[in-house]
Amino acid sequence: MITTTSDKLYQQYTNTMRKIADIRYSSALLQWDQETYLPPKGAIIRGQQIATLSELAHEHFTADSLGALLQELNGRDDLTATEKKNVALTWEDYSKQKKFTPAFVRELTETVNRCFHSWLEARKANSFSLFAGELSKLIVLKRQEAQLLGYRQHPYDALLNEYDKGSNVQLLDGVFNTIRQPLKDILNKIQSRPQVSNAFLYRHYPKDQQWAFGMQVLKDLGYDLEAGRQDVSEHPFTINFNSRDVRVTTRIDENDLGNMVWSCIHETGHALYEQGLPDEAYGLPLGEAASLTIHESQSRLWENHVGRSRAFCAHYFPLLQQYFPEQLKDVTTEAFYQGINQVTPSLIRTEADEVTYHFHVMIRYELEKRLLENTLQTNDIPAWWNDHYEQYLGVQVPDDKCGCLQDVHWSHGSFGYFPTYSLGSFYAAQFYAKASQAIPGLESQVQKGDTAALLEWLRKGVHRHGRQFTSEELSREVSGEVLDIQHFLRYMLDKYQDIYKF
Incomplete structure (x- = not known):
């Protein structure tokens, strides 16, 4: 076998990328520890450690030597299609990261770390004012980041594009303007009908039994516990x-069964995606998720289309009764199904039903737009938030913890992430509709607790491609069409007309 110059250059590129990945994932491991087991007094030094690794990874990734190697590889015509795609995507990432100085990366990382810990303290004290100072500093840096990345129309576009390539304010305004009224119409019809009860969810469910049930569901859905683990954190996440x-x-929450069950299923959806990415592409773009929107499509698909389905309840409710015989002895499977799909405006996004959920996302999207364009100041967030919760959902926010302090995202610097939750939900409906056509008897399989065929379909259709495609390109690969919100609206109508009889 003859080794060509391109072979050697590509191997050099691969080795470099994997070393950078080693640094980045070491930093991620410290972040995971920070949100699970880190002693409070370790927070300051932990921030320094993470900042050092982030700065080091940035220096390696933006080194002139890597840029020269990428340019040389881009100029060669004897690479495979996979190799060309990896190099092209890395060059795109390199060009973006080259816009940031190591000093900016370090300052941003350190600010995010301080912001996260101030958010934790603010939640404990139920006081946004304890978070506002660090958040203000972070927002200034995110505005700077948008300027450095560059944009055509709106500064928010630069940050949105980091989570979903091609996403921008114009596109999202169009999507949300299209979906807003149909969702309001569905909500109004539901509110005109007798309410279904979910009171059984708020009985006392001991922590240990909840944990055991959650672990069983994780395993049943295909999460490989030899390639992962579950822990407890302030805000559920996957890493x-x-x-x-x-x-x-x-x-x-021992007095809210839904808090744990569907967060477990949601995060399992994320984890199944990550476990399905190709091992051999570690450190390379094709070993990474297509986008955060597609990531959310996976978590929302498992959480809602599977985890809140009548078929899922048929299998898991009798099992849940074995874990909690006293709490659920007077509840039927149908009552359970209807109760876990109750639609009612509420304060907490992560606990919201499938209809009102997207109003939560719209509120955050509109707020972030204003923060990035500097038409809303940090101290104005609580009042703006409270006003829009009353306007969009008709609920009054009692305090900061149930209001603008409920999400971890801003403390992570994740401005631009929230729209992926709604877009991901819309893709999920489209993908699941296609899966139902492609897999004979899918519903009956789920009813038996067997989701292996669905997971295999997602592995082949979504997971194995990595970043080969953008969200819209992947949608065409999976479903034969770009995003069509009508799939989601049909799913909503079919489900809730059946439950609420409107």
Whole structure:
């Protein structure tokens, strides 16, 4: 076998990328520890450690030597299609990161770390004012980031594009303007009908039994516990260090069963995606998720289309009764199904039903737009938030913890992430509709607790491609068409007309 110059250059590129990945994932491991087991007094030094690794990874990734190597590889015509795609995507990432100085990266990382810990303290004290100072500094840096990345129309576009390539304010305004009224119409019809009861969810469910049930569901859905683990955190999340080490967290409220069960299923959807990415592409773009929108499509598909389905309840409710015989002895499977799909405007996004959920996302989207364009100041967030919760959902926010302090995203610097939740939900409906056509008897399989065929379909259609496609390109690969919101609206109408009889 003859080794060509391109072979050697590509191997050099691969080795470099994997070393950078080693640094980045070491930093991610410290972040995981920070949100699970870190002693409070370790927070300051932990921030320094993460900042050092982030700065080091940035320096390696933006080195002139890597840029020269990428340019040389881009000029060669004897690379495989996979190799060309990896190099092209890395060049795109390199060009973006080259716009940031190491000093900016360090300042941003350190500010995010301080912001996260101030958010934790603010939540404990139920006081946004304790978070406002650090958040203000972070927002200034995010505005700077948008300027450095560049944009054509709106500064928010630069940050949106980091989570979903091609996403922008014009596109999202169009999507939300299209979906807003149909969702309001569905909500109004539901509110005109007798309400279904979910009171059984708020009985006392001991922590240990909840944990045991959640672990069983994780395993049943295909989450590989030899390539992952679950822990408890303030806000449920999924984090990966490679496809063979993908970790999830949940949170448990002994007086709210739904808090744990569907956060487990949601995070399992994320984790299954990460565990399905190709091992051999570790450190390379094709070993990463297509976008955060597609990531959310996976979590929302498992959480809602599977986890809140009548078929899922048929299998898991009798099992849940074995864990909680006293709490659920007077509840039928149908009452359980209807109760877990109750639609009612509420304060907390992560606990929101499938109809009102998107109003939560719209509120955050509109707020972030204003923060980035500097037409809303940090101290104005609580009042603006409270006004829009009353306007969009008709609920009054009692305090900051149930209001603008409920999400972890801003403390992570994740401005531009929230729209992926709605877009991901819309893609999920489209993908699941296609899966139902492609897999004979899918519903009956789910009813038996067997989701292996669905997971395999997603592995082949979504997971294995990595970043080969943008969200819209992948949608065409999976479903034969770009995003069509009508799939989501049909799913909503079919489900809730059946439950609420309107």
